[in-house]
Every structure is written in structure tokens, then in C-alpha cells.
Amino acid sequence: MSETALPPVPSDRPVALVTGGRRGLGRGIALSLAQAGFDIVLNDVVEDEETYATIKALGAFGISARFLRHDIGDIEGHAAFVRAAAASFGRIDCLVNNAGIQVPRRIGLLEVGAEEFDRVVNINLRGTFFLTQEIARWMRANDGRDRRSIISITSSNASLASTDKAAYCLAKSALSMMTALFALELGDHNIQVYEIRPGLMATDMTAMVREKYANYIAENTLFKRWGEPDDVGRAVAALATGAIPYASGEIINVDGGMHIRRL
Secondary structure, eight states: OOEEESOOOOOSSOEEEETTOSSHHHHHHHHHHHHTTOEEEEEESOOSHHHHHHHHHHHTTTOOEEEEEOOTTOGGGHHHHHHHHHHHHSOOOEEEEOOOOOOSSOOOGGGOOHHHHHHHHIIIIIIHHHHHHHHHHHHHHTOOOSSEEEEEEOOGGGTSOOGGGHHHHHHHHHHHHHHHHHHHHHGGGTEEEEEEEEOSBOSGGGGGGTTTTHHHHHHHOSSSSOBOHHHHHHHHHHHHTTSSTTOOSEEEEESTTTTOOOO
């Protein structure tokens, strides 16, 4: 695990840990939280120019930010990672589970192999579950803070089936149950747990399918456009700042209305 930082100090501001945060949705989430007054612990498995650009952009909001490199699939390293994240500013008020990967190739359901399946599930579900467990233990042991939250970024594929993305669909749908379970477990500790389901978002992950889904966007979203990282970021910030104080375990669809069943 390595780290890059603006100078960390014990913070009077709330602190958010954003996984998979160096670009795409993660960057949009981190920027929205910084704008809302959070110090940021940014995580990714890669440290590169994108990372430095995000850290620099975060600093423009007058907050402090630290980058911690860690592979969410490395479960054995989670305890040390959480200790380092908590030590960055002396607190963790919000975990955003954003890190994830897409299936390495689009193939038919009957051709899915165990190695590809295990890689996607290991990061998108298994690693995310055990990181959430580690953060939940830390939050429970450090009780007494207001407005603490755990927010998992899933996908419209948590409910919309795509037979050429089987492992991805299964992992994302399981995170919905994870959200419900942690909401039940942590309610007594004043920790809210949410799931955000983005629809088709304009990020690097979807660059190869923009043309494929152009007509689908026009016909199945209410706003006739791709979603942007800022759309998800603003939803995360609303939840993390307590804009919906009497709710937990909820699914927030950020998909332009794509999930609505219609005739």
C-alpha cells in the first residue's frame, strides 16, 4: 500500500473514504463530497497521472486529501488499509464502495469460465463485502459521531439482466442484499447504509459501448442523455450529508428513469 497526500491533519470536517476514486465515477463522487466539505481519503489500485489530477482537483475546494493505494480484492490487507485510512484525519464518517471492474469480455452465459467469474466477483462483491465489514467494525468501535454512512455504488445491472455480463450482474445484485444486511446491523449505531444504482454512465468503462447503446439511451431514459459522474457524485453527497435523515437500506436509482417499467 502506498500513499500520496495533501498534508493530512486531524480533521474537524467529516471524512469520506472513496474506493476506486482516481477517475470516472469515483472522481465525480470525491469532487462532490469535497464540495460538500468532506476531507477525502482516495483509494485506487493504480497510482498515475489521473490520481494526481484528482488529488489536485480536490485541493481546490480547500479540503485535505490523501491517496492510499490498495487492491480491494486483497482481503488480507483490509485491516491495515482501514487503519491507515482512519489515521489520515483521525476519523471516517463515510465509506463509498465505488471500486469495481467490468467483465473482461462480453460472452454468452453458457460460455462463462470460472477464472473470469471469480475475478469479477472477488473485487465487485467479495472484496467489497469484507472492506465494508472492516469499516463497520471501525465505525462501531468509534461510536458517537453524527451522520455516518456507507454507500455502495452498484449498477442498473443489479436488476436489469444482461446475459453477456453474468458475473457482473450477479455481483452487483448481491450488493443490494449486502446493503440491506448492513443497514439492519448498523442502525443502532446511527450509521445509514445506501445503495446507488447508476444507469448508463459516460465513463472510460463504457467508452467501447457508446455507439451500441446510443439508441437505447434515446428510447429508455427520460432525459435522453448519458449519465455523468457528477450525477452520481451529487447523489452520494446528498446521502452523506444527511439530506435524507430518516432512511436506511434504500436503493437510489441514478439512471435517468431507465429502471421504470413501462408499456
